[in-house]
Every structure is written in C-alpha cells, then in structure tokens.
Amino acid sequence: MxxxxxxxxxxxxxxxxxxxxxxxxxxxxxxxxxxxxxxxxxxxxxxxxxxxxxxxxxxxxxxxxxIKEPNEIPMTAVMRVLEGPIAMVPCVSLNFYEKCDDCPDEGECSVHKLMLQVRDSALDVYRNNTLADLIS
Amino acid sequence: MxxxxxxxxxxxxxxxxxxxxxxxxxxxxxxxxxxxxxxxxxxxxxxxxxxxxxxxxxxxxxxxxxIKEPNEIPMTAVMRVLEGPIAMVPCVSLNFYEKCDDCPDEGECSVHKLMLQVRDSALDVYRNNTLADLIS
DNA sequence: ATAATGTCTATCGTTTTAGTAGGAATTTCA
DNA sequence: TGAAATTCCTACTAAAACGATAGACATTAT
CATH class of the missing domain: 1.10.10.10 (Winged helix-like DNA-binding domain superfamily/Winged helix DNA-binding domain)
Known part of the structure; x- marks a missing residue:
C-alpha cells in the first residue's frame, strides 16, 4: 500500500x-x-x-x-524520497540493497526471481513519468 | 514492502x-x-x-x-491471497476497489493516474508467472 | 510592532506485523 | 486400544509503522 x-x-x-x-x-x-x-x-x-x-x-x-521544471522531476526520485525503496524486497533494491537473513543463495530464491521482475516493471513506469506527466 | x-x-x-x-x-x-x-x-x-x-x-x-500443478497456479492468485490487493491504492484495485475519501474526481487525480500504470505493470508480471516459473 | 507564515521537536493513539502459546482434533501404527 | 505424530484453531503479545496533533520558535512583509 x-x-x-x-x-x-x-x-x-x-x-x-x-x-x-x-x-x-x-x-x-x-x-x-x-x-x-x-x-x-x-x-x-x-x-x-x-x-x-x-x-x-x-x-x-x-x-x-x-525548484525545477515539472518535466525535470522523475517519479523515481519522488517515490524514493517519499515512499522509500521501489523494490518490494531489500535484496532486489538498487538503492537500498540488503541481503536477506534467511535465503542462503539469492540466485536460487523464487521470491528474488519474481520481485526482480516486479521491481523492473515498476521502475519502468516511474522512469517514464515526470511530474509534468501527472498533470491532467 | x-x-x-x-x-x-x-x-x-x-x-x-x-x-x-x-x-x-x-x-x-x-x-x-x-x-x-x-x-x-x-x-x-x-x-x-x-x-x-x-x-x-x-x-x-x-x-x-x-492441489494443482505448479503451472496452473498464477502469481496473481497467490499474491492476492497472501499480500492482498496488487494495486498500491484502493481506487485502482480491480478486486478490492474503494473510493478515496479525499479526491473528488478520480479522473483528475495524479496519484490515480500513476498508480494505474504501476498496477498494470505489476499485473503483467504476476499474470506471466506461475509457480512453475519460480522453480530454479 | 504585529500578523502571517514556515521550522522544528516531541508526543500520541491506532493499526499492522510478526510472531508465540497452548491445547484440541485427527490419523497412523504398534 | 493407546501412544505418538501431526495438523487445526484461538487467543495473546511485543514492537514497529502510520497518521497524525500540539506547541513553541524563527523569519519576513507591512
């Protein structure tokens, strides 16, 4: 949420x-x-x-x-400041990476595998929207 | 998270x-x-x-x-049961829709606009992965 | 001076999260 | 038939996060 x-x-x-x-x-x-x-x-x-x-x-x-023009404010930046990591799990976070306590091998982890895809898809959206795009 | x-x-x-x-x-x-x-x-x-x-x-x-074969278990179903709505905001949720208290008009809402895209991109991932895809 | 603003720190009530405790019910098997 | 192994179920709890609220302070325009 x-x-x-x-x-x-x-x-x-x-x-x-x-x-x-x-x-x-x-x-x-x-x-x-x-x-x-x-x-x-x-x-x-x-x-x-x-x-x-x-x-x-x-x-x-x-x-x-x-301070800047709306089209110079990417949603990635806004989301990271307000909401924190874009990834749903620290072990797939670009900016807030952390290894999981459980999980001996990320390469074998099903959660890692799935959440990597989710992160990339979200990142795609945030990278393609600036503040200017949100104005109706 | x-x-x-x-x-x-x-x-x-x-x-x-x-x-x-x-x-x-x-x-x-x-x-x-x-x-x-x-x-x-x-x-x-x-x-x-x-x-x-x-x-x-x-x-x-x-x-x-x-009970079923892994390739018959889509991630959408698993995520909805374990994590709840896939959408980050109730007003863009397919299965758990709720109107926002604030926000007189969803069509004009910037958050709605952005989160709709995020939901669709996440949905895309979950729909394209079954349990079978997570096994390494 | 005074009124209108943002700045900052501290606090607080509620909800969610991530468990834990303990026993009841069911099944297997000797 | 009884004991052991297992799931089933309810209730509880500690800690953290969330969504604010209160109130004093600093700065600026007039």
Missing part, C-alpha cells in the same frame, strides 16, 4: 506544478485544495524541501514552490 | 512444487529447509489451504501438498 505521506506528497507536488507560477503557495492553500490535514502536510513538504524538490519562503506571502 | 507472510508463503509453495511429489510434506521440514519460524509458517499454510492452494493430511505421515 502507498502511504498517505506519499499520496499527499504527490498531490501537493502536482498542485504546485499545475499552478505553474514560481510564486510561493501557502501550505494552507494546498491542504485545503487537496483535502489534507494541514499539519501532516507541513511535515511532508518539509521533507520535500530538504530533499531538493521544493523551495520555501517564510513570513507573509511565504509558502512553497517548485 | 512485501510482508514476511507473503515471502514465506511463496517460498513454501516453491518448495512443495520443487519436491514434485504429491506426498504430504511436513511443516517442520518446510520450515527447516527455508529457515522460517515453524509456528508462523503453520498459520500461513493454513490460509493457503483454506484458499484452495494446498491440501493437508493430519497425523503421522501427514503434511501439506499442492
């Missing part, structure tokens, strides 16, 4: 992209427009800013804005 | 398929071979039996066995 964090983060990014301008948009406006708890959204936008997707401005007239 | 339940269930099914025979295999043997907590595996095999994947026999010489 996709976490609410990721879901809300994607919606917020899409909203910012659809607004189009480089003017800061306030958290409250985003939260209201997307029916999201404002406080929760706050923390999500914060991590998006810390990870280089958003810029922010404090004080009156402040808010968040996209 | 794939749950341990699904992971262990897949491994157990694969083991049963690789053994090949229709003779019952004991939980203890599967657990030992796959490095799985026996008690936990018990409950997993139970749900696999209740969902028509396995047969069982009690008492001495008892155990679990595959």
């Amino acid at each position: 996709l976490s609410k964090k990721t879901k809300y983060g994607l919606k917020a990014l899409t909203y910012l992209a659809s607004v189009g301008t480089k003017e800061p948009v306030q958290i409250a406006e985003i939260a209201k427009h997307e029916n999201i708890s404002q406080k929760f959204l706050e923390s999500i936008l914060l991590t998006l800013r810390r990870n280089g997707f958003l810029g922010s401005k404090k004080g009156k007239g402040g808010g968040y804005y996209l | 794939l749950s341990k339940k699904t992971k262990y269930g897949l491994k157990a099914l694969t083991y049963l398929a690789s053994v090949g025979t229709k003779e019952p295999v004991q939980i203890a043997e599967i657990a030992k071979h796959e490095n799985i907590s026996q008690k936990f595996l018990e409950s997993i095999l139970l749900t696999l039996r209740r969902n028509g994947f396995l047969g069982s026999k009690k008492g001495k010489g008892g155990g679990y066995y595959l």
